[in-house]
Amino acid sequence: MTNASDSRAAKLAHLRSDRLAKGDPIPLPLTMAAIFHAPGDATGFNQYGRFSNPNWDAIEEMLGHLEDAPCRAFPSGMGAISAVFFALLKAGDRILLPSDGYHTTRILADRFLGAFGVTTDVRPTSSFLDGGFDGxxxxxxxxxxxxxxxxxxxxxAADAIHKAGGQLVVDNTTMTPFGQRPLDLGADIVVAADTKAPNGHSDVLFGHVASRDPNVIEAVTEWRENAGGIPGPFEAWLVHRGLETLELRFDRMCSSAEIVAGRLKAHRAVSGIRYPGLADDPSHNLARAQMERFGFLISFDLGSEQKAEDFINGCELIHAATSFGGVHTVAERRLRRGDAVPPGFVRLSIGCEPVEELWAAMEKSLDRIVA
Incomplete structure (x- = not known):
């Protein structure tokens, strides 16, 4: 018996099948065009590259299939977040952000929304429901x-926010629709950086907004068209190709992360490990209830800046790089990015390498820093 996730994965690469004529290419063609043939009344047809593109249509169809909601594509995850903020907010509005989430979202709100009269508050994710959501x-x-x-x-959170008259936006970048489904859990809007696992090859920036509220989709579409925050057709084509293998890659990455997290926890060099799949993680029970997988990100502390850098740079199967979700395992000491974490705090993104080979390389590097 198949489940809903398997059904979504099976259909993902076949969404264009019904529209193919004999002799058409099965892979999505790349349409590099700023203008289109549009004589007379061209309503309903492609006319200009800032308004539409066949590669946008294809990627939005795929993302919409995964989200079970209309989607709009953007040139980065922050482009998607910016579209939601600037399309929906006005002077005098108040918004609430996580104090421990991606720092660029807070920078956008503080430096730019504030200048337009939008007030921003922050709250830790672990106690996000404390204090209510009035206003x-x-x-x-x-x-x-x-x-x-x-x-x-x-x-x-969705129930409480709706009772208070607000809307809930969930950044689902770390999980993808195969790991967590915020719209099904009550969120009004999902944003994500498809730069990460959906594309999966660390060679393109991309993002999307998904919502089952037609007013939201209309607003972000109008914002994209008029502000010019549009994705390129080649970038859309790359992400379309990456999405065809997302379920396969995501499954391997999550399965490997579950193995690696347990072994990291047992290693004498590691403290403060966080991974929702660990039975004693503070978030484990909630993760089991609302997430379909536990993800591929692991965080932990190696005690000092030097040890963290030595571990990352000394592991032959880890790239020292920012971002996450690609086929390569990457790690970063996050204090250098301005996060409120200890000097030896490491964020590890598990890739698609064979897990036993990956762990052997990681263990060797960990053993070296405590020798």
Whole structure:
């Protein structure tokens, strides 16, 4: 018997099948065009590259299939977040953000929304429901939070926010629709950086907004068209190709992370490990209830800046790099990015390498820093 996730994965690469004529290419063609043939009344047809593109249509169809909701594509995850903020907010509105989530979201709110009269408050993800949500136009949740991997009860937050008259936006970048489904849990809007696992090859920036509220989709579409925050057709084509293998890659990455997290926890060099799949993780029970997988991100502390750098740079199967979700395992000491974490705090993104080979390389590097 198949489940809903398997059904979504099976259909993902066949969404264009019904529209193919004999002799058409099965892979999506790349349409590099700024203008289109549009004589007379061209309503309903492609006319200009800032308004539409066949590669946008294809990627939005795939993302919409995964989200079970209309989607709009953007040139980065922050482009998607910006579209939601600037399309939906006005002077006098208040928003609530996680204090421990991706720092650029807070920078956008503080430096730019504030200048337009929007007030921003912050709250830790682990206690996000404390204090209620009265007076907030938008509430923005990142669960699991990046990089500390705390989790918020999305369903409980959605219920409370709706009773207070607000809307809930969930950044689902760390999980993808195969790991967590915020719209099914009550969120009004999902944003994500498809730069990460959906593309999967660390060679393109991309993002999307998904919502079952037609007013939201209309607003972000109008924002994209008029502000010019559009994705390129080649970038859309790359992400379309990456999405065809997302379920396969995501499954391996999550399965490997579950193995690696347990072994990291047992290693004498490691402390403060966070991974929702660990039975004693503070978020484990909530993760089991609202997430379909536990993800591929692990965070932990190696005690000092030097040890963290030595571990990362000394492991032959880890790239020292920012971002996550690609086929390569990557790690980063996150204090250098301005997160409120200890000097030896490491965010590890498990890739697609064979897990026993990956662990052997990691263990060798860990053993070296405590020798």
């Amino acid at each position: 907030y136009r938008l509430v923005f949740v990142e669960s699991p939070s990046n990089p500390t991997l705390d989790i918020c009860d999305i369903t409980a």
